[in-house]
Amino acid sequence: MTIDFQRDKPIYQQLLDRLSSEIVRGDRKPGDKLPSVRDYAIETGVNPNTMSRTYKELEVMGIAETRRGQGTFVTEDEERLEQLRNEMKTKHTESFVSQMKDLGFSIDEMIEELKENKEGDS
Amino acid sequence: MIRLQHVSKSYLGHKALDDVSIDFTKGKVTGIVGENGSGKSTSLKLMAGLVRPSKGSVLIDEEPTNRQISRIVAYMSELDQVPPFFTVGESLNFASTQFPDFDREQAEEILAFMKLEKTQKVKHLSKGNRGRLKMALTMARNAPYILLDEPFSGLDPMVRNSIVKGLIKFVDLEKQALIITTHEIREIEPILDEVIAIRKGKILSHNTVDGIREEGRDVVEWLEDIYGSGEGYGA
Known part of the structure; x- marks a missing residue:
């Protein structure tokens, strides 16, 4: 590929x-x-x-x-891998938040949407 | 190392290269890019010892180039270079008699990778397969310097892709330098270490691909920028 x-x-x-x-x-x-x-x-x-x-x-x-x-x-080194996982989480969340802010959404709106998303998921 | 020092080359008063100085070292893949008539092919022919500089010098491992330099330089022309009456196998045999560094085993491996049959006649090959064949014959040499003139020109994307993969698979960057002239920058960008932009016989810029991308653009955009907005590159 x-x-x-x-x-x-x-x-x-x-x-x-x-x-x-x-x-x-x-x-x-x-x-x-x-x-x-x-x-x-x-x-x-x-x-x-x-x-x-x-x-x-x-x-x-x-x-x-x-x-x-x-x-x-x-x-x-599991500790390092856990740290990597957290770094990725932070990085992707930051990029999500900044894109949403660009579109004019507030953090609260994002949280609300995420909660709904979670309910839909489970 | 290949070293061009203040090289100019004129053809009947037309300056194909104008006071060019560049070094190429082993271990790197370098792309020479620019519009038609910019001097890309001329620079390769000078390194291959096929034409002589009008001014300046071309040295390879400190030796001035001439026809004998083909001992250490594998040059692939933009033109068809395999006689049409040969079969694929015969062209391999012929190439192996021309160059002591021709590696038969590697040649067979490349032919298999490129899905070429030794019994096929060259004149019955598609354009794509002729492109694959001449590339196979060039890459089968253990020459320290490999020069490819427009290896993708006129080939469809599938063929280009197989040629790119073949290059990666069969070049040995610990021992070889690979220099490629091309228009098809997008296809080849992931395999380049460095890129040289050339226009009207002069070098406009020489940069690493990582360096260009760190500034937030790819090589095509970089070339468009340095070629100037007025006369777009049109890649």
């Missing part, structure tokens, strides 16, 4: 977001091996340099670790 990238953001950042989402969602579990840089670059249609930058950033963020000669793995 080749990915359609957003136009206004470095590709490695979009790959970071994508992998982080997959980890938070549980599609990639703690200790799972990530595809090799080359394989994942081919799969997503990006430059291997970009993919290796993505993996390095994941390591710096403490979300993945590279084991010599074995490859790159999702961290087993």
Whole structure:
């Protein structure tokens, strides 16, 4: 699958977001091996340099670790992963709130809508 | 490293390149972009040793380029370069006799990846498959420098996509530099490290793709901006 990238953001950042989402969602579990840089670059249609930058950033963020000669793995540090989950929550909520504010909705209106949404959900 | 120093190239009084200085290092994929007649192909031909600079110098690993530079430079022309009377297999055999660094195993692998049959006659191949074949023959070389002139020109999106994937799969950036001229920026942007915009034989700008995107635009928009609003690029 080749990915359609957003136009206004470095590709490695979009790959970071994508992998982080997959980890938070549980599609990639703690200790799972990530595809090799080359394989994942081919799969997503990006430059291997970009993919290796993505993996390095994941390591710096403490979300993945590279084991010599074995490859790159999702961290087993559950605390860090919980923190990542919270970071994603904050980030996506902030972006939701700012878009709603742009449309002129108040926080109270948002909360009300969310409650209704929850009732509809359950 | 490929080094162009103050290179100018004139054809019958027309300046195709005008005082261009650039370095290309291994480990990177560089795109040279610009409108027709901007000097993209001329710059590749200079690096491939197929034309000589009118002024300045073109050095590859410190050696001035000439026809012999094809030893270390794999150049793919924009034109059809495989004789039509060959089969796919025969064109592979022929290429392997021309270049000592031709890797037969890799060639077979690329042909399989591109779904080309060795028994097919070149003259019976579709345009897309001819594009795939010449790319396979070029990428099968273990040359430190690979130059591709308009690899996507006139090909449909599916073929472009398979060529992009083939490039990623078969280039070895630890040992190779890949330089591509193109109009089809959108397709190729995800595989570029750097991009050089060229117009009327001069370099307008040289930037990293990440650097461009960090400013909130993609390479097409960047090119439109530097080409100026008056004479849009029209990609």
